[in-house]
Amino acid sequence: MEALRDSLLAGDERALARAISLVEAGSDAGQELLRGLRDRTGRAAVVGITGSPGAGKSTLTDALIAVLREHGRRVGVVAIDPTSPFSGGAILGDRIRMTRWHSDPGVFIRSMATRGHLGGLAAATLQVVALLDAVGFDHVLIETVGVGQSEVDVVQAADTTVVVLTPGQGDGVQAFKAGIMEIADVFCINKYDLPGADRLRREVAAALELGDHDAHTWFPPIVGTVAAKGEGVATLLEKVEEHLAHLGAEGRAASHRRRVRAEVTATLGEQVRRALAEREAEAVDRVLSGAATPGAVVRELLASLAAHGRADGHAEER
Ligand SMILES: Nc1nc2c(ncn2[C@@H]2O[C@H](COP(=O)(O)OP(=O)(O)OP(=O)(O)O)[C@@H](O)[C@H]2O)c(=O)[nH]1
Ligand SMILES: [Mg+2]
Incomplete structure (x- = not known):
């Protein structure tokens, strides 16, 4: 374990893959390893990316990795493999797309299967996030399907939650129903190349106006993207960074604590x-x-x- 810890902290990728497997499985060795690394957590910016199946979350994640890499940031990704019948085919696409990062040591992507975790999926996910945080990834992105459909509550896990909506699926209306308005720190209207994008943006903006806000509350910005072409993704990242800055050290510490609390509750x-x-x-x-x-x-x-x-x-x- 000592040797594994040393290799991990030296940035050894194979050691990381092994450590993540131990942690993900919920093994004693993994739990103990993570315990010894806890004091190193709380530094990464943890960004949740959530939205309906097929909204373009993986495409967006991939495009965000590209922008973050341009800025020299190290990026860890935890994607909850959807096993829903709606998106059963997407996993293969994700794998193919994401393989372009295989040779980049600044990117580490882990897909979490929804089965096979002794301590449950939510705890395992949060623990893999903690591990990526501990070993020095600057950003950790968590991709999961929408609230209420996922076993992992991104709101509790992330510093900043990006809600991805798409035009033409009645998504706007659904979002209001599912209480998604409350959880979004940043709205991303993806597939902005499709008809109805402007209308959806107006709907979301109008709904946001209804809520109460003052100078101190964060007002969620709405960013249009065409993730498939990388359009708008740099702006999306800017808004995410603005939200992280708005949280400040105190807000980030609170959110780190909330993440650990969620881990304990899940366990x-x-x-x-x-x-x-x-x-x-x-x-x-x-x-x-x-x-x-x-x-x-x-x-x-x-x-x-x-x-x-x-x-x-x-x-x-x-
Ligand atoms: N027209 C258009 N299509 C897009 C855009 N972004 C992604 N797509 C397509 O939408 C489909 C779904 O994209 P994914 O990134 O797999 O979506 P996802 O939200 O990760 O899907 P699940 O993980 O299955 O929930 C793919 O065929 C993408 O090529 C976009 O900006 N415009
Ligand atoms: Mg996906």
Whole structure:
């Protein structure tokens, strides 16, 4: 582990790939490695990129990497592989597009499968972000599908959340419904080459005007992009940087703390969920027969969690 840590901090890419696999799997070794690196986290700008399936998030991420590389920034990307039926075919496209960065040591891209994490996807994602942060990536981009569809809440994970909308899909209206207006720090209207883009921009602007804001609140800017051609992407990055500057050191520290809190909460949820899964039938039987209340069943569950000392949530796997 010591050797792995040293190689990691020396910028060894293979060591990074190995460390990420350990962390992603939720292994004890990975957890311990990350613990020893925690004091190095909180420096990267963590940017969430969210939007409906097919909105162009991956294309945009790729274009953002290009601009960030022009500025000499090191970029880590964590993409949650969508397994939804809407976007099942996109993964291959992502892989092909992203391979152009393979030979660039300043870029590290990790696609997270939605299965196979002992501690759950949300915790694993946040931990991979923390690792990329610790080893010195300047920006860490998280790509996930929209709020409510994803197991990973980008709002809790990111310093800055970019919401990607596209014209002609009723996306504008959907965004208002899904409460997306509240989570966006920056709006990106992608596929600006398609009809209806201007109208969507006006709709979003009008909706934003309705909210209350004063001189101190951040007013989310709206940026039009054609990600497929890289158009507008430099402006999008400028707006992201402006938001990061608006947060300042204090806001960034708060957001770093929120990220760790989300990690702990996700781990808690996963452990309780697993413990319950094991004893669910028994618990339901006892409530059904009147032998116990749901509250009592949960208290017993938590007591047994504590008694088994499953501090890492996967003692049963060892
Ligand atoms: N016309 C147009 N098409 C675009 C633009 N940006 C991306 N696309 C296309 O939109 C499709 C989906 O792009 P992706 O980047 O895979 O979208 P995504 O949001 O990552 O999709 P999922 O990860 O499956 O949710 C691809 O065929 C892209 O080529 C754009 O600015 N204009
Ligand atoms: Mg994608």
